[in-house]
Amino acid sequence: MKSEDGKIPESPLRREVIEVDEKNKKILVVDDEEGICLTLKQIFSLRNYNVNTASNLTDARNFIRKEKCDLIITDLKLRGERGEDLLKFVRAEYPETGVIVMTGYAEVKNAVECIKAGASDYVPKPFDMDEILRVVERFFKTQQLEKKVSSLSDIVGLYQITLAIGRIKPLNEVLELILQTAEEQVGADGGSITLWNEDEKVLVVTIARGKDSEKALGSRIRLGERVCGWAAQKRESVIVHEELNKDARFRNEKAYNGVKSGISAPMILQNKLIGTLNLKRMKTDNKFTQNDLERAFVLAQIAALAISNSKIYEKMTELSELKTKFLSNVTHALRTPLTAVKGGADLYEKLENNESGRIKIMRIIKNNTARMLVLVKDLLDVSEIERDKIKLIKDETDICLCLVNAIAAVKHKADEKNIRIKYKTGAPVLTLCDSVRMEQVFINILDNAVKFSPAGSAVEARVSVSDEKARISFFDNGPGISGEERLKIFDRFYQTGTSLAHKTKGFGLGLSIVKQLVKMHGGKISVQSPPEGKKQGAEFTVTLPLAAKTKRGKA
DSSP states (O other): OOOTTSOOOOOHHHHHHHOOOGGGOEEEEEOSOHHHHHHHHHHHHHTTOEEEEESSHHHHHHHHHHSOOSEEEEESEETTEEHHHHHHHHHHHOTTSEEEEEEOSSHHHHHHHHHHHTOSEEEESSOOHHHHHHHHHHHHHHHHHHHHHHHHHHHHHHHHHHHHHHHTOOHHHHHHHHHHHHHHHHTOSEEEEEEEETTTTEEEEEEEESTTHHHHTTOEEOTTSHHHHHHHHHTOOEEEESOGGGSGGGTTSOOOTTOSEEEEEEEEETTEEEEEEEEEEOSOOOOOOHHHHHHHHHHHHHHHHHHHHHHHHHHHHHHHHHHHHHHHHHHHHHHHHHHHHHHHHHHHHHOTTOHHHHHHHHHHHHHHHHHHHHHHHHHHHHHHHHTTOOOOOOEEEEHHHHHHHHHHHHHHHHHHTTOEEEOOOOSOOEEEEOHHHHHHHHHHHHHHHHHHSOTTOEEEEEEEEETTEEEEEEEOOSSOOOHHHHTTTTSTTOOOOSHHHHHTOOOSOHHHHHHHHHHHTTOEEEEESSOTTOSSOOEEEEEEEBOHHHHHHHO
């Protein structure tokens, strides 16, 4: 369409691409000839560029460190110095800043070498005003186009991750997509994603790509440790380069294992730490830029939402499986005692003239009724824990006394199997706890120890103090717990696969309740099988914080 004067109007899109906002562009001219510096400053100022000058490399480096420059124009031949050294400095430390070189010496050869080293363009001396203005404007127009292409690439990457969020894929698939997309967006050749483990208070490397990825998987990193631990603790994205000890933040860290440049960006959702996105370059000397860091930060925040949604998806799947497992376990666990009670009641009626027989039947009914009460109590405890309805009444309590009471509660079961429970009392150890709930913890552990230990053996309990914590350990002489089972025994409804376990099955809730109650007391429970120095059995250890009085007494 033509305008009224007959000319075809310029495309608004084309104007947007080629127009340069000179007022926001900062140029540094480096030349040891004052006349050239003043001339170029005047030429560029007429186009509203923000122009500064330097006569040597030291002044130029200091200015660049202090002020962010968009473009540096430097002579290659300075008094006793080489413009190539400034070019190397800028490419290494400020890769987003452009460099145009001026040379009057072997123009073509020098220019080609500089372009190979990373210069954006060159201008041979002598030059006229229009020529150098064209070179500068060409640089800024090219830079704008590159940013638009980069922006489009970012949008494509964000779209891919957004699709992953919408589809709510399994976590492992989402992590793979996030890491692959992030690598493509910033030109990385490897990386990893860590997820925050709230129970252990560590970052766990959950997925890794590139060199040494298999070695990195499963690594546990504390807050403040290494680069990703620093990013997670500070909740700041960070760029690092190969010589970590030259960075004040990581002066005490080990070498960076061949990584030339790296990025760590924390993944935060609703002010909650999800993990970190970590990217690296090992095959190229090109350093990550501030623009790369900003991309990684945006990707990390979108990734946090994708990961959160995937965890919800997996939680829903897990809850569905738990519901099915729960109904199956309840049906199975209650059917046996109910059958015994019903059968005993029927038989009791028929034994009208057999008093001794009735007494035996009544004992069976009582035992199975008690068994059902325990099962129902476990269900109620789990329900209260899940709904956060358990209210602990904490007081300074001698944990040794709780242990003595728990031993007394399971003694009759131990006596039935001729099992001796060994415990040597010592000085009081005060912890801030709910004595009733802590006795419940110890009873559950001791009951398991007695249940799985062979008749005529022994179960041992010990209490010790170290690092301002009380350690209550329980040792049994049972068949032990395999490595795979040790990872699952604290899960709800999990039951060991030993033949002995099948004879003594409940709901598989006891140790799950124990773990939750210990956690509510600010403690931890762990298991080792076999215990150190033994060939069989298992050792369960409950660790609790000491009360203030015990700490003062120890001091």
